[in-house]
Amino acid sequence: MDLYEHQARELFEEYGILVPRAEVADSAKEARASAARLGGRVVVKAQVKTGGRGKAGGVKFARDPAAAELTARQILGMDIKGHTVHSVMLAQPVDIDSEFYVSYVLDRSQGRFLAIASAEGGMDIEEVAATRPEAVVRMAIDPFEGVPHKKAAGIAAAAGLPASAADTLTALWSVLIREDALLVEVNPLVRTAQGQILALDGKVTLDDNASFRQTRWGAQGPADRHEADELEAAAAAKGLNYVKLDGEVGVIGNGAGLVMSTLDVVAGCGARPANFLDIGGGASAQIMADGLSVILSDPSVTAVFVNVFGGITACDAVADGIVRALESVRLTKPLVVRLDGNNAARGRAILDERAHPLVEQATTMDGAARRAAELAHAA
Ligand SMILES: Nc1ncnc2c1ncn2[C@@H]1O[C@H](COP(=O)(O)OP(=O)(O)O)[C@@H](O)[C@H]1O
Ligand SMILES: [Mg+2]
Known part of the structure; x- marks a missing residue:
């Protein structure tokens, strides 16, 4: 979960970082x-x-x-x-002498954190990183050693920040660790005309896996609901494992791994998945109907791809679920279904028999993804 700037500011202040x-x-x-x-x-x-x-x-x-x-x-x-x-x-406005960039971010691939710092902070840091990468310093941080003063002084010196910024770097590290954050970013960190080091903007991303012990921001109420995607909220209310993405092909699958690879295959066909939705092993008519209704209410969706590999839950049960879901949900966009695995033939027969004009079947995952992409683009 990302915090608002004013929440990040509040945290910084508690950890002794100067803020306006x-x-x-x-x-x-x-x-x-x-x-x-x-x-x-x-x-x-x-x-x-x-x-x-x-x-x-x-x-x-x-x-x-x-x-x-x-x-x-x-x-x-x-x-x-x-x-x-x-x-x-x-x-309060601050009399800025110079603007810097500093952040700590979890580097999953290395199993470490990364300190990123630059003497050229402000609004164009992405451009600096792209055009003059040498102006942006990256240093690995061992999570067990953290950022004691000596390390902080090293980061400041390497990036060309004033030596007095070291205390802020140490305090920021405490924010990251004690608040269970995955990212703490200050841009700009400034030196004022009077020589003070202040954080003028802050971004903090908390690790949702630690929310059980970081209850402070949990009950944000309406302030946070503004931002929460309405579709995700609707899906969460129905207990669905749904994540909104940016594309146009709605995706439903059984099993997180299969859904992840479905997203890849859809992307491989030149389309973009509109969501992740894992209906799990049960695949009841109710879950199918709930999933479909959330996906169909996403205005960016122009076609839906249901990708099921029948295992313990056989394909005929899933097909029954789809047929019954179609009784309660008005299908407004084309649906491509790929059933494979346990009882696939019976499942396909059930859908053939229902013969819904907007439902098509494909026998392979690649074929189904191509067809869904085609229908999505034709819409
Ligand atoms: N309190 C402040 N006093 C003076 N200048 C500020 C203050 N807050 C922000 N600014 C200026 O505005 C710029 C953009 O603000 P910032 O909070 O970083 O927003 P964003 O990064 O979303 O554009 C900063 O780089 C800084 O130059
Ligand atoms: Mg900023």
Whole structure:
């Protein structure tokens, strides 16, 4: 789970990292009152869980509380990369001398963490990394050794950050470890004209596997529901193992491994999977109907691929499930079904007999994926 900037800021502050004074507001009127409490001149910052807010017009200076109200009115409701702005953070402006980039991220392939740092932080770090990779320093971190002061000083020196940034690097490491984060990123970390090191923006991604012991952000309520994909919420309410993806081919399969390879095969056919959905071993009519209704309600889906390998749950039972699901769900998009394995012939016969005009069968996984991709693109 990603935290909002203001939540990351709150954590940083607790760990002794300097941050600008700030308040959160979800209306323009509140923004005005916050600005007044913060001394008048403020930065108004969209609170959405995506980066690049500055470039999208979601970070703006306001010279007094009246201007903060106006600016907040502009930013609230704005769409930034598909995220609607429901609240803003008002922060005291900082007199920036230079902007740096620092992050810690889990490097799964190495079984370690990686410190990434650059003296050229700010809004264009991706561009710096792409065009001048030598300006971005990466150092492996042994999770058991962590980032004691000496290591932090080494990272700062290698990246060309001021030596005084070392304490911040050590404190950030504590945030990562004690909060069970997979990523902690500060961009920009700044040196002020007065020589102080401050975190002006923060991104923290928590490890969901540790949420049982990190209960603090668990009950976020409505603030978090804004961001949660509505489809995922609907699927979760039905107990489905569903993850929304960006494509146009809806995918249903039995077994996580099969579904993962289905996503690959769909991608291999030049289409993009719209979701991951594992209906597991049961594949009852109810689960099939629930899964179909979630997938069909995704406006980006233009075709659906049901990929089943019958094992303990035989294909005829799955076919029965599909036929009964079609009684309660109105099929509005083409459905390609591939049944293989235990009782595949009987399963296919059941679907042939039902002869739904939008349901097609294919005998192989590759063939079915190609057909689904074709139908998705034709739509
Ligand atoms: N409190 C602040 N005082 C001064 N400048 C700020 C402040 N917060 C952000 N900025 C400036 O705005 C830029 C973009 O803000 P940031 O919070 O990093 O948003 P994003 O990374 O989403 O664009 C920063 O690089 C910094 O130059
Ligand atoms: Mg930033």
